[in-house]
Amino acid sequence: MRFLITGGAGCLGSNLIERYFPQGHELCVIDNFATGKREVVPPRKGLTVVEGSIADADLVNQTFETFKPTHVIHSAAAYKDPGDWREDVATNVLGTIHIANAAKAHKVGRLVNFQTALCYGRPTSVPIGVDQPTAPFTSYGISKTAGEAYLMQSGLSVVSLRLANVCGPRLAIGPIPTFYKRLKAGQDCFCSDTTRDFLDISDFFSLMDDVLKVDAPTGVFNVSTGEGQTIHDVYLVVAHYLGIDPPEVPIVPAGEDDVAQVVLDPSATRMAFGWNAKVNFEDTIVNQLRWYEKYGINDIYSHLAAPSTDNT
Numbered sequence: 482m483r484f485l486i487t488g489g490a491g492c493l494g495s496n497l498i499e500r501y502f503p504q505g506h507e508l509c510v511i512d513n514f515a516t517g518k519r520e521v522v523p524p525r526k527g528l529t530v531v532e533g534s535i536a537d538a539d540l541v542n543q544t545f546e547t548f549k550p551t552h553v554i555h556s557a558a559a560y561k562d563p564g565d566w567r568e569d570v571a572t573n574v575l576g577t578i579h580i581a582n583a584a585k586a587h588k589v590g591r592l593v594n595f596q597t598a599l600c601y602g603r604p605t606s607v608p609i610g611v612d613q614p615t616a617p618f619t620s621y622g623i624s625k626t627a628g629e630a631y632l633m634q635s636g637l638s639v640v641s642l643r644l645a646n647v648c649g650p651r652l653a654i655g656p657i658p659t660f661y662k663r664l665k666a667g668q669d670c671f672c673s674d675t676t677r678d679f680l681d682i683s684d685f686f687s688l689m690d691d692v693l694k695v696d697a698p699t700g701v702f703n704v705s706t707g708e709g710q711t712i713h714d715v716y717l718v719v720a721h722y723l724g725i726d727p728p729e730v731p732i733v734p735a736g737e738d739d740v741a742q743v744v745l746d747p748s749a750t751r752m753a754f755g756w757n758a759k760v761n762f763e764d765t766i767v768n769q770l771r772w773y774e775k776y777g778i779n780d781i782y783s784h785l786a787a788p789s790t791d792n793t
């Protein structure tokens with residue numbers, strides 16, 4: 482198969498390359514390296530790298546024309562500057578429309594989109610069923626939700642996966658890399674008073690293998706273990722892993738742009754694909770920490786504004 486992976490130099494995209502390249506699929510990445518890394522996509526036979534933005538319709542069309550993908554994995558997203566609404570719209574809305582139009586013109590068999598759980602905004606109950614209404618309130622959430630809505634209107638064969646926090650190689654966002662880096666450096670930490678769900682990359686891969694099948698169900702699906710853990714739970718696992726007697730940490734209220742509880746209900750996904758997450762919370766975090774131990778961490782990104790605390 483011929484997979485076009487938008488945002489292929491990012492965390493999920495590069496993991497998918499590592500999964501699908503050895504299987505002999507032809508791959509093409511389009512990435513502007515806003516948060517992705519050049520070194521994870523060295524061009525080689527069977528992997529084409531196009532540097533540029535999906536906001537550039539001509540570049541997107543040219544890429545489809547040349548590569549002729551059978552499948553699109555749409556992983557590119559802008560989020561790193563929560564105040565840069567124009568960039569979020571350019572990538573997450575316009576860029577997504579460019580990808581949808583080109584995929585239609587080139588009769589792509591299947592498009593897999595990755596969606597943030599922030600599309601639900603502040604949910605009225607958790608776990609959040611996939612039928613709960615979307616109500617995003619951040620630039621990232623709003624623009625990603627608009628992008629997903631256009632895809633669902635496109636007439637393409639689309640699977641949009643609303644993802645829990647996927648943990649795997651090169652994860653550079655969220656509490657796990659932050660606690661690991663700060664605790665290791667002997668720096669203070671704080672925990673936001675929030676709950677999240679965490680999914681191991683192996684569970685994400687097993688679902689991806691299913692959704693890429695041309696006759697698999699289409700639509701919008703939650704991808705999660707369905708179990709929530711507090712950020713303080715994450716802190717304790719990281720401290721324990723590092724052999725540190727965990728120092729007391731301030732628990733700070735969720736910031737204005739944050740959501741107290743995000744736990745997705747994956748029951749409809751289980752029914753549709755017969756898929757179940759297998760790796761438990763602690764093992765998921767420890768797998769992540771083992772990766773940092775071996776390869777280190779560079780930049781850490783966030784789509785949230787920094788909370789006001791003396792400990793940042």
Ligand SMILES: NC(=O)c1ccc[n+]([C@@H]2O[C@H](COP(=O)([O-])OP(=O)(O)OC[C@H]3O[C@@H](n4cnc5c(N)ncnc54)[C@H](O)[C@@H]3O)[C@@H](O)[C@H]2O)c1
Binds near residue numbers: 487533556595
């Ligand atoms: N990782 C998760 O747990 C998670 C959770 C929810 C949703 N998602 C979604 O999954 C996708 C991948 O997330 P990730 O964690 O790998 O993030 P990431 O930042 O590592 O990857 C995003 C990639 O998109 C690229 N990009 C940004 N703007 C672009 C543009 N205009 N044109 C081309 N490339 C562009 C970046 O350089 C980067 O390589 C995103 O759509 C994100 O919204 C991820």
